[in-house]
Amino acid sequence: MSRYGFRHAARMERIKLGSVRSAWWLAIAAVVAMAAAGTGVGLGYRSHTPVATAAQILDNSLGGAIAAQLLLGALGVLMMTGEYGTGMIRSTFAAVPRRRTVLAAKVAVGGGAALAVGLVASFAAYLGGQLAIRGTAIPAASLGDSANLRAVVLTGVYLGATALIGVGIGTIVRHSGAAIGTLFGLMFVPMIVAGMFGEGAIPVGRFLPLLMLLNSIAVTSPVPGLFSGWISALLMCGYAAVAILCGGVLLRRRDA
DSSP: OOOOOHHHHHHHHHHHHHHOHHHHHHHHHHHHHHHHHHHHHHHHHTTOSSOOOHHHHHHHHGGGHHHHHHHHHHHHHHHHHHHHHHTHHHHHHHHOOOHHHHHHHHHHHHHHHHHHHHHHHHHHHHHHHHHHTTTSSSOOOOTTSHHHHHHHHHHHHHHHHHHHHHHHHHHHHOOHHHHHHHHHHHHHHHHHHHHTTGGGGHHHHTTOHHHHIIIIISSSSOOTTSOOHHHHHHHHHHHHHHHHHHHHHHHHHSOO
């Protein structure tokens, strides 16, 4: 039996990820969704009265992350469930018997790819919005301003973390449709429930991914009562770690 370490497992995961057509389509769709949202916001504000502020343009330009998170989350899910669906997972575990090594390789490769795509998508949204308002009285949102740069970068980090949550859920559930449905439900259902309680939900809302994105991460000034953008991004990374750890425990205990 061949026994490979983390480096070999990571190389295998890079090859598998690059050869799956759906992974490329999901990544491209995430970038296009963000760029289209940013451009659409800029075009919509060109004739807006009163003149929009730079912060308004930037905050709204990053709104495409709502769709991009679902696409990259699905990408993370498919990194694990895709192999269960085809039965390839048995070959993977035969080559790399240490299942934690396989999961670590998927996390490293998938997380790195998703972070890169998330940052590209986030900057594409920013550029789309800024190019769309060129030639108008609307002030540009310079990335030299730390608040603007933080919003753009942390949005990319949020998207990368969402993909890792997808890897964790995919490891736990092992079925593509059910895992993606679970991910979508975790992202949207708590926000809908919290919205029923208005401002009274703020103490809980600060922990909900989508509300953190819209009111703390992808904005230049977080809503009062919520965590800062950095803390919210770290919280998302914490959620990803919990999902992956739970998946790792189940991965060792269950049959392939």
